[in-house]
Every structure is written in structure tokens, then in C-alpha cells.
Amino acid sequence: MIASKSNHKISNMDYKKLAELLFPEIDKTPEHYEKVYPERNLPDGAKVTRLGPSPTGFIHLGNLYGAFAGERLAHLSSGIFYLRIEDTDHKREVEGAIPSLIEALDYFGIRFDEGAGADGDKGDYGPYKQSERAEIYQCYAKSLVEQGAAYPCFCTEEELDEIRQEQEKVKANPGYYGKWAKHRDLSFDEIKEKKEAGMEYVIRLRSSGNPEKYFTITDGIRGELSMPENEMDVVILKKTGIPTYHFAHVVDDHLMRTTHVVRGEEWLSSLPIHFELFNVLGFKLPVYCHTTVLMKMDGETKRKLSKRKDPELSLDYYKRQGYIPEAVSEYILTILNSNFEEWRFANPEADICEFEFSTEKMSNSGTLFDLDKLNDVSKETLSRMSAACIYDYLADWAELTDEKKYKVISDKKEMLLKVLDIDRTGAKPRKDLAYCCQIFEFIKYFFDEYFVIEDELPEQVGTDVAKEILQEYMMSYQHSDNQEEWFGKIREMGSRMGYAAKPKDYKKNPEEYKGHVGHVSTVIRIALTGRSNSPDIWEIQQILGQNKVFERIEKYSDALK
């Protein structure tokens, strides 16, 4: 069908012979696989998407970003989201990458309908590991050879190097194509001879593209794209018989009936290759959705996130920091779809799944990862979450990271449930809980094991006065006082000692007072929490209990010299 214009030394008749010579053991035909993997029977508009990670390391935020897009697209349309492991490069494979990947994604709520799993494949379109699909790729490669659209290439690395050097010398584009493709027009006998001599070879596409000609394609995210046709005789099967990414992508996404290919923008420039491959194989083109890469600030410039350089952005890091998965999802969605924040504002209680995610609303310039924003989104998210729910995450996190913390957290569950709820009910809930690590720091003074005096007395209060305040406070303390009664006493005590009952009065006439109630209450606050800033003291006292209140006040008072 593409039978080329180049002057092959092989007649059309011989392509079949060549295919047999190259793939004697392949007895299946593309028609066979078409039957085995029929069109999916899904409702109209259902999208089939996939995540195709290579098990070469540990997954980071950038991967989650792409995974999220695919997952949303599929599940919002009653489609299928599956996991395909792209392990065609054994050299780079990292032990244990797959289970850890599945686990990490699961933690962030990304579940697959089918595909590779920790306990084997699920679904009718498998196997879902490319390393187990060799026969299939070879079958399609064979059919390409039969058509004259692919051929064996026996070039060694050295020969390829020579070609490259020659190209550099004459300033030609590097690559294996056109007249540079040494083995493009080998005769059947030459091929047979080399093969029988035991020479290793790869299978290359016999490209019929013309880079002078452009084709257009509509990207789901970027809209209309115009690109030159591919002219490279790219390798489709390596000498091991394993396909390259390009070939595996085309065969798999066709056979697995993927409708939308969501992948990083680093693939954009290979689109011409994929376009030609789809055409030459007679497959229907999926909708491509090229996402932007997640960037990070590196000194003065933006840079793509990298697994090697940015371990602090690995998903595992977030888990260890104790970021709540729902919060991370919220964050990802806010950078994924520009109208998400608006939607969330209008629907504060809605489940994230109700948001109508769309590829058109995806940004197409590099997004910088912003920790401040993540934290803000996280606080917002946690403010809508129940204390019990946060407690569970906190306990899980501690169990994972720190035995001692886990012990105090599980021992004091009842207390913590109250602590986590301080000031969080009502119209204006506190928003100071962001992630477990930070939460623990924030509330640790409730545990004697972690309680320390961190802050100094305010300058308006001398040591003697502080002692006096604490003594008087203990004398008048009634645990059963309500918030108003309790604070009234502090005001009164402060006034008696020369502190303004209202901070405003003090600000107006600072010379008339030693300070204001705020300074008085700070002394008590430090005694009880170790810090000059904390949520409402009355609430803290109610949770701590009368005995603990006295104990801490006394201890602090004694410590003041």
C-alpha cells in the first residue's frame, strides 16, 4: 500500500518471502488480534485512557498530574482507565517500581479498571506488560515487512556513528532516513546472507513521509497542530525482538482500544512518527492530549521536574510529610483545570468527582509547582474535613514514620479528636491544619512527652509580675467557668495589676499602662502551651483538664526565677 517510490531491489513478490525469513515462528495475523481484542462495547462518548509508566524509578508529582487527567477523563465518561507497564527497556528497569507505583497512586485515589496489578492482570485486553506482548508486536512488524513498509537493518553502532559523523560534516539532519538509510534497499539475498551469517539486526519502518509536507492534527489540550511528516526510518523492533516505545504505543493503544492518549508534552515531537505508524498500519488515530510538564524553580529559571534531581517531589515524600491525599488531589485539579477553583468555591461540599474536568481547560504552558499554594489548598480542604477523618490520617502517618508519635497519638485518641476540632465548627473555621507533620508540630503541646517551653515572656511582663499573674490565676481558677466568666477574671486581674482591659486603651495611652490583657493572657498561654501563640486557651484548658492546667501553671511558675 505504501509501496515506496524508492527503487527497492526486492520485488513485491518477495516481501512475503522476506517476512517469512525474518519471522518464521510468527503464525498469527493482525486479523487474529483484531478478533481477540474487539472494539469495546461502551456507552457513547466513553473514553478509554491509560497510564503507561515505565518502571524506571519512583513516581513523582508530575506523574500524578498526568495520571489524574487520564483518570478523570475516563471515569467522567463511564469509560475505562487502565494501567499498562511500558517495560521495553530492561536496562533501566528498577526493582519494585511497579508495586510501589500502584500503591502510591492508590494512596492518592487513582484506581485502575483494568491492567497490570500487584496480583496479576485484570481485563480482557492484556497482557498489560509490554514485555509479555512480544509476539503481538512481531506479528504486526511482520505484516509491515510483507507490505514493504518495514525492513531489517544490520547496521552496527559503529556504522550508525559513521553515518552521523558524515551527516554532521555535510550539515545534514542526523538520523537514519532517505539516502542515509544504508540497508533500506538490501536485496533478499543480501539479507538472507547476513542473517545466516548470524548478524544481528533491527526492524525499521520504511518511511514514505515527506518532511516538506505538513499534516494537521487536533490535540485535545492544544487544539490544532501542524507538523511535518516523518521521514525517519525509525527502529520499530530492537535486535532483541522487543519493540521501541513508538511501535509499542501504536500497536497497544490500537489493540487496547484507547480513545484518548494522555501523555507528557515530551512526546509532542515524536507525533509525526506515531502519525505515520498509525496510518501505515491502518489504525484509527486516537485523540492525543499532550499535558504540560510540571516545572520547578531552579535558581533563576524554571526547570522540568526530574526524578533524579528532585527527590523532594516524589510522591513518597508527600506521604511521609503526611499530606492528605484528598488535599493533594484538590491541588492537582486546581493546576490541572483553570476553572476548578471557581467551581470549588461555588460547591464547597461537593465531591471532587462531580467536577466536570475537561481537556480544553488544561493549561498548555509549563506549570510551576507551588508549595505555598499546595499548603493553602490543603488547609482549605482539611477545614472541610471531620476531626475523626483527620485523626485517622494522622494515626496512619505516625505509624508509618515515627513509633513514639504513633504511640501518643493512639493512646490519646479521645483527646485528639477534641483537639483537632478546636474552633473548626461554625461559619469561620480555623484553617491552620495543612499536613500531618505540620499538624503534629502544631498540637504537640498536648502531649507531656513533647511539651516544651518554646517562647519568651512578652517584654511588658517581668518575671516577678509573671509569677504573680500565675499565682493569682491559680487562686481564682474555676474549671467550670464558661469562656466569658473565665476571661472576665483575667481582665479584672490584669486591670488590678496595671494592664489595660482592652488593647485599644493601651494603644491609645501606652504610658498609662504596663501593657494590656493580651500580655497577661500570654503568660498563661506560655505556661500551658509553651508558646505565645495558640488557639483559644479556655478550650485548651477544657481539653487538658483541671489537673493538667494546675500542673503546668505551677511548673512554669516554679521555673521562673
Next chain:
RNA sequence: GUCUCCUUGGUCAAGUGGUCAAGACGGCACCCUCUCACGGUGCAAUCAGGGGUUCGACUCCCCUAGGAGAUACCA
């Protein structure tokens, strides 16, 4: 080098020929307030540069610059 994509405040961004160029994060100031947080009000801050097209350009075209990616028997 060649090819492709991208370019609105410090960051994320809305915007598709006529807007005083939204909003969010962060920053600052003030208000509320016993501290912190929350909440409220306000301020500073953006169309990379240059040419066109047009009555009119952030928006369309071209050039330049910058950034990212590809140019592998890696994905």
C-alpha cells in the same frame, strides 16, 4: 544545527478584536480581636520585544528573544 511546542503580575491563571486586563496563592497595610488562625477592607504587581493587519489588538499574521522538548536499538 534542525524540527516542534510554549511566553499575561513573584507564582497559578481568566481572557478568543472594543474590559478601568478577572480571580487565587504569596507580599504589604488596616479592621475585627486576649495571642495565633479565621474573616473583612485595601494596596503594590502582568499582556517578552519589534513590526504589520485593523477605526481599534493581550487576542490575527510575521520577525526577534527567552524557555521547554525532540533529534537513541530510553521512555
